[in-house]
Amino acid sequence: MRDASVRILLAGGTQSQYQLLIEQLQHIKRQPYLLVWSEDHDRAERELAAESYDLVLIDCQADPERALYLLSYIQQGAALPCITLFEHSDSELSVLAHDLGAVDCLTTDNLHVAILERSFRYALDRSVVDQKLSQSHLYDPLTGIPNRQMFRQTLDAAIVSAKAQHAKLGLLLINLDGFKRINQAYSMDTADEMVRTMARRLARCVRKSDRLARMGGDEFALILDDCRSAEDVALVSQKVIDVLSAPYMIEGAPVIISCSIGVAMYPESGETVDGLLKRANMAMMEAKSERGSQYHFYSEETQIGALQRVNLEKDLRLALRANQFEMYYQPRVDLRSGETVGMEGLIRWHHPKRGLVSPAEFIPLAEECGLIIPIGYWVIQQACKDMKYFDDCGNHDLHVAINLSFKQLQDNMFVETAARIIKDSRVDAHRLEFELTETAIMSNFQQTYEGMMALSQLGITFSLDDFGTGFSSFAHIQRLPISALKIDRSFVSNVTEDFGDAEIVKAMINLAHSLKIKVIAEGAETLEQIQFLWEHNCEQVQGYYFSPAVSVQDFTAIIDQRVTVTA
Incomplete structure (x- = not known):
């Protein structure tokens, strides 16, 4: 009634x-x-x-x-x-x-x-x-905004109208970065509420004439009618990024949600619903490959890039069998003694035609197509072999750190397989360190916790990588066998020029010491940065100031000859 x-x-x-x-x-x-x-x-x-x-x-x-x-x-x-x-x-x-x-x-x-x-x-x-x-x-039952089916009808009508009026039309595909990890780390209700909040934020930041829809999962779409220029669409895209990246609270802790936006323009990028959606999706994948909140307009180069990624994935599947990977190592220096006490192992891909392919290019691709798990096992096995090589060269006390992907931690056979590789290699597990990011830890905390505890029984240590860029809870971190905190290079690079970054780094160092764990700073490139870190009791540093990542043989030469390689 x-x-x-x-x-x-x-x-x-x-x-x-x-x-x-x-x-x-x-x-x-x-x-x-x-x-x-x-x-x-x-x-x-x-x-x-x-x-x-x-x-x-x-x-x-x-x-x-x-x-x-x-x-x-x-x-x-x-x-x-x-x-x-x-x-x-x-x-x-x-x-x-x-x-x-x-x-x-x-x-x-x-x-x-x-x-x-x-x-x-x-x-x-x-x-x-x-x-x-x-x-x-x-309509989407979760957010109350139009769903994919209605969006396609709306886009079709908008194309007809734009064609009749000889007007431009902008299509934005908006993908929330890292949503799957949040979905895995927290309850379904928490993830659903985050999607609802993002939908409300989007609805508030667009014009009434613009049409918003949820395409499914963590993806939204937006139609911009009567666009005068690509610059206008770029301004809207940046506004969407700014609105969505405002801190969002999960369990009392702020989380930053980045997004990737692909833009397709009518009629330049396509004149049909399927054509525009396909090209906007290509542009969105291009934006996602750049990491962080980015928007990307579709172009002929975008299509070429999409084809290149397809071919790169094909080549990546052959790379393991063809022995095209190699481990490079970047020294970690103790700021008190000045001695090299360890290193971070970083994978490199020697492509037969393209030469050296950056990990920033192929690691995200390996995660997308599921190859990160076998590649991760290769990294562990090769790092153990290289530890034996360093030992044979007389460098017995060096610690080796390698990165773990969150997908490796979700592999039910990871602990058993990693333990077998280490045992067969006959290396001192106490000198082996696994680096995990905050998001990797929180992607499935219980499984991560159990795996880390099992591996720590072998003597393996753990460090928290890229600290300050994720969304971990210290209530969780305190339960884990973490012995080091790594301050991300994005903070270190401006530590002598930006007061805010300087305060953040000092707070991170104090926080780590209160947890009785050491601090390792990444990306140190100047003497002024080294001096700042030393004055504020940072224990170890790695970066171009001392050496870039180099091959096993060059690393040995650095240790033996006590020389510094400059970038």
Whole structure:
């Protein structure tokens, strides 16, 4: 039962008919009704555009043709429930009215209170059911915004309109980076609430004329009508990035959600729904490959890049069998003694045609296509072999750190396989360190915890990599066998120039020491940065100031000759 009055518009009819309906509606006690009268159908059309109504009663007696046109107009637009009034119930026009969408047809000789109440209640209840059915088919139940099916219809209509007006159209595909990890790390309800929040943020930052939809999972789409230039679309894209990247609280801790946006323009990028969506998706993948919140416009180069990624994946599958990988090592230096005490192992790919391929290019691809797990096992095995090589060269105390992907930790055979590789290599597991990022740890905390505890029993140590860029909880971290915290290079690079970064680095060092773990700073390139880190009790540093990552043989030469390789 509704508390507010039901607003009904009487379109057409006479003054006496209006007065009769007013009197009869006053006798309905269950629900208050407010009846407004428009003398002709043209005025009724304008009234519907200006005011909000729940139900329309259309008199079809004086001008049936105009009345049925109004009925058709309403069903194509606002789709309000409509009841028609005829002189006789068996009129051919009443059959036509049903076909045009009227939910009921009444006759003027039978307008009793009970019949009016029954007809009105049926029309209103039917409207609620129809709206819910329509919403279930065309709207996303989680966010309440249009779904993929409705979006395709909307985009098709927008293309037709843009073509007729010789206008440009912008399509944005928006993908939330790292959402899958959040979905795995927290409850489904938490992930759902995050998606709802992102949808609300997007809805608030776009114009009313722009059309927003959820394409599924962590992906949204946005149609920008009547775009004057690519610069206008770029401004909107940056605005979306800024709005979505505002801190979001999960379990009392702020989380930064980055996003990747692919942009396709009509008519330059395509003239069909499928063409625009395909090219926007290509552009989105290009933006995602650049890491961090980025937007990318589709171009011919984008399509070339997509083909290159397909070919690169094909080559990557052959690389392991063809022995094209090699481990490089970057020294870690103890700031108190000045001695090299360890190293970080970094994989390199010697492509037969492209030369040295950056890990930043092929590691994300390996994670996407599932190759990161066998590549990860190769890294562990090769690092163990290289540890034996360093030992044979007389460098027995060096510690070796290697990176683990979150997907490796999700492999049920990881602990068993890693333990077997280490045992077969006969290296001192106490000198082997696994580096994990905050997001990797939180992707499946319980499984990560159990795996780390099992591996720590072998003597393996762990460090928390890229600290400050993820969303870990210290309540969780304190439970883990972590012996070192690595400060990300993004903070270290500006530590002598940016007061904010300097304060953050000092706070990180103090925080780590309060947890009784050492600190390793990445990306140190200047003497001033080294001096700052030394003054604030950072234990170890790695970076170009001492040496880039080099081959096993060059690393041995650095240790033996005590020389410093410059970038």
